[in-house]
C-alpha cells in the first residue's frame with residue numbers, strides 16, 4: 001500500500017522532469033530571439049511614431065521659385081545671411097551610396113565631412129575603405145574634408161556604443177574646424193540621403209526651425225522596395241559652437257515630411273551584404289549560417305523579405321499585416337536621387353535590378 005502510494009507520487013515527476021528539461025533547454029536557445037520577436041510583434045502596442053513629432057508639411061517641385069517655396073512653408077526668403085550647408089557622415093564601407101549622396105547634394109552642400117575609423121563599431125579591424133578608393137572621389141576633392149580615427153579593439157565589457165561615442169567626439173572636432181555659427185550641419189548616416197531641393201529650400205528661407213529632423217522614405221535592398229515613412233534620424237541643425245553635438249537621436253519634435261530617402265542594405269555585391277550582417281550591431285540577429293548563404297541573400301533581395309528572417313518592424317497592426325510578406329515591389333523610379341538614374345553603374349538600385357554579383 002505504501003509502495004503503491006510512493007510510486008503514484010513520483011510517477012508524474014518521471015514524466016514532468018524530462019519535459020521541463022526540454023522546455024528549459026528550448027527556452028534558453030530560443031530566448032535570445034524570442035525577446036526580439038515578441039518585441040517586433042508587440043511593437044504596435046507600445047510604440048507610435050506619430051506621437052513623438054510635430055510634422056511640418058513639405059512643398060517642393062521642379063521649377064517652383066524659392067520665394068513661393070518659402071511662402072508655402074510659412075517661412076520667408078532669407079536675403080540677409082548666407083549660411084553654409086555642411087554634410088557630416090561617419091563612413092564605414094558604403095562607397096556606392098556615398099557617391100549617390102555626393103552627386104545628389106553637390107550643388108547645395110558646401111563641405112562634405114567624412115570621418116573614417118580603422119575599427120568597426122564592434123571593434124574589429126577595418127581598412128580605410130574611403131581612403132583606399134580616393135581616386136573614385138577625386139571629382140569632389142574641392143569640397144571634401146576627410147579625417148581618420150585610429151581606434152583600438154573594444155575594451156572588455158564595452159559594447160559598440162563605446163566606439164560610436166568616440167567617433168562622435170572626433171566628428172565634433174572636425175565640424176568645429178569648418179563651421180561658423182549659423183551654418184547648417186546635416187547629421188545622418190551615409191544611406192540617409194536628403195533631397196537636394198529640400199536642402200536648397202532650408203538654405204534659402206528664414207524661419208526654418210532647428211534642430212529639424214528629416215522624414216525619409218525607407219527602402220530595403222534598393223529603391224525598388226519602398227517600406228514606409230518611418231525614418232526620422234537624419235537631421236539638420238544650425239551650428240552653435242560649444243552647443244551643437246553630433247548625434248543620431250531625437251533632438252526636437254520638428255519633423256519635415258518626405259525630405260529624402262533611407263536605403264538600408266543597399267549594396268552592390270553579396271559579399272557586402274555578408275560583411276554588413278556579420279560585423280555591425282545587427283550581428284546577433286544572424287541565427288545560423290544559412291542566413292549568410294548566397295542563395296538566401298539573393299532570394300531576399302529579389303523578394304523584399306527580411307534578410308534575418310525576422311518579423312517586419314511596424315507601428316500598427318494594419319502596417320504589420322501589409323508588410324507580412326515582405327516589402328511591396330515598386331515599378332516607379334520617379335523622384336529618386338539623380339545619380340541613380342544618371343549612371344548605369346547604379347542600376348542595381350533601380351526597379352528590376354535585384355540580381356547581384358558575388359563580389
Ligand SMILES: *[C@@H]1O[C@H](CO)[C@@H](O)[C@H](O)[C@H]1NC(C)=O
Nearest residue numbers: 067076077078079080081206
Ligand atoms: C529681404 O526681403 C524682404 C521681403 O522679401 C524685403 O522686404 C527686404 O527689404 C529684403 N531685405 C534686403 C536686405 O534686401
Ligand SMILES: *[C@@H]1O[C@H](CO)[C@@H](O)[C@H](O)[C@H]1NC(C)=O
Nearest residue numbers: 118119124125150151152153
Ligand atoms: C588602428 O590603428 C592603430 C594605430 O596604427 C592601432 O594601434 C590599432 O590597433 C588599430 N585598430 C584596429 C582595430 O586594428
